[in-house]
Amino acid sequence: MSDEIRTEQKVTLVTLVANRPGVLNRIASLFRRRNFNIDSLTVGRTHRQHVSRMTIVVDARLANVNIIAANLRKLVNVIEVRVVSDEPHVSRDLALIKVRTDDPESRNMVTEICERYPGRIVDMGVKVAIVEVTAHEAQVEAMIEEFRPIGIVEMVRTGVVAMGRGVRIQDTQYEPPIMRAGTRDNGVQQTIL
Amino acid sequence: MMLTGSEILMECLLREGVDVMFGYPGGAILPTYDAMTKYPQIHHVLVRHEQGASHMADGYARATGKVGVAIATSGPGATNLVTGMATAMMDSSPIVCITGQVPRAAIGSDAFQETDVTGVSLPVTKHNFLVMDLDELAWTVREAFHIARSGRPGPVLVDIPKDIQTASTEFVYPEGEIVLPGYQPRTTANEDELDAAARLINEAQRPIILAGHGILMSGAMDELLHLVERSGVPVALTLLGKGALPENHPLSLGMMGMHGTATSNHSIQQADLLIALGMRFDDRVTGNLATYSQHSRKIHVDIDPSEINKNVPVDVGIAGDLRTVITQLLPRIEKQQRVDWMARIRDWQEDDDERDILHHDTGDRLLGAQVINDLWLHTGGDAITVTDVGQHQMLEAQYYPHQRPSTLITSGGLGTMGFGFPAAMGAKFGLPDEEVWAIVGDGGFQMTMCELATAVQEKTNVNIAILNNAFLGMVRQWQEFFYEERYHATPMFNPDFCLFADAYGVPNMRVTKREQVEESVAFARSVQGPVLIEYVIEKEDIVYPMVPAGADLHAMIRRPKPGERENA
């Protein structure tokens, strides 16, 4: 399935942040304080030691995306904000779904569903199985709906992560300031008293 | 040179140009209080409550444009600063609050006087820091001052554990440029934005400029004056924008909003173009957003991009520094007179004049409006006035026109009672050569009047004008209009304010008649150090006009003209 099935009201913002203490708290506090509704917020590390990346999905019917982006940019630890859903992009959600497989029928159904989706059984027991699916959010949701009648007993989702397609590169040269006086040569002028 | 964390902090404050700080000691900040003895260049003012310190730092900052500094101990000392930080945040005032914290090893253990003040202050600061590494202290203090004063200014808190204050290290002052990658306030407008804005201004028939605090913060008073005189566009001011344009200018319409002039509010409602400069469409100036200036195009210039389209959708939004953007805009603006529009405005002004209480016969009652008007008259309209919050604040805004920028200091966004007196002290510390008046209500003064001892100890030459109506007057007004005159919890027992001043050895005077106001100003001027004047005013007075909260901006409750019946 293509990634272009976009549920129009969903808007995805990708935010690069400096790995400073409390940065996640600052973002969460902003959303709570401004009464912005979030669908999902995920945080993960990047290939840069001092930079984390957040993917924030909001419902555009409930919030002005430009205002959210402008408020994020005001946070001192935020390096960059981009609305990736305005551009061609790939987005993925991961779910672990534990379903009932305590009779042959349910076992067959689970196997059959996994064949039709980008999902696989990662743990098969006598009573339950764990299915892992990584896909576009809409597909994950469709798959979950198919499992529901069989019997979902436990579930977790990571929330959406997203990335612009092709050469739309969202990266930063960010390095934290050298606060530790004199230990590294960063070209910063220093006076020794 | 080996220095302790506390000494490094003091070195950094010196380099930021700090000459005074307002604070209160306690266990977790004691090492820094001890280090202060080696730095007599920085004067420490011992307040009587940390809230006072935060407002003094704020008043100092608003009066001087420099960063104000407040300092307190951990736990209760730190939490007492919170109201001051929230006040500074709402009004974009640059202050740095320094707090002691329990030693690093004790953090999270519910140690004695431990409060997670970076957590508590998160939503009411522009940014905050908990310093966990001595080597990062100097840089952190630099960043704190940089963030406080740049872009849209605001409060920054630096929390320093006690063991960081006492530990020593080789001190190297990091002088490099501060680069915060995401934090790069945009200052200039692009050509498209300027062309679009200029076209709207040149083509408008009924334009009005809404000038706010941003004009003062960016120092764009001259640029605004040029824009006004070239374009012929009249100006309404926000409360914090007073002083952006001299109020005796023929194109100044006075304040807008809930207690603004009816002329300003009508002009906004009838305009075909709003030019909003450094203001943020607060609900107190817009009233009902659904009916707010419905027939106008809108231009909004502000340093903070998140303000644009926040409350009021605009046609041209420009994120930039006011001074820069107006300068860019000026060459594109055509000279105009706008005779028809000004004729309509003059009619509204005549009506305002007729309703003005000062033009009515009010017998021998002493009214707040008269006191403020006469203070204005006898101080030559040139004092720095610092108000508290309530009716007296709105009367100040109506009856004390300001010609110079930053001469009215008031808590606009948060409306913090208790702000006025300590903020006036802070302003006086910043501008010792100016005449400073704290204009306060009997209610608000009692929230921070403990600072009278500070003023005496510091010999602060501040004049306190208490407008005593024996009521929480503004709340009483709401009860009269909207709660069928049920005056619950608004009549006040007050101390004898003159005896109170006597207890501190502060010269004082009670004024009960209008004729005495002139004498009271002369008396205040004759006193070195604090002086307290109590004006015993009409108890059940009303500030007109009034736009009820959430009502349409043009739906003002007006003072009747002489001969008309009360319409409220």
Ligand SMILES: Cc1ncc(C[n+]2csc(CCOP(=O)(O)OP(=O)(O)O)c2C)c(N)n1
């Ligand atoms: C800290 C705080 N608490 C409550 C209020 C609500 N409030 C706004 S005006 C006002 C009355 C102020 O009374 P006073 O200081 O006597 O001034 P007046 O209105 O009588 O001039 C009150 C209680 C506030 N603004 N701030």
Ligand SMILES: [Mg+2]
């Ligand atoms: Mg009162």
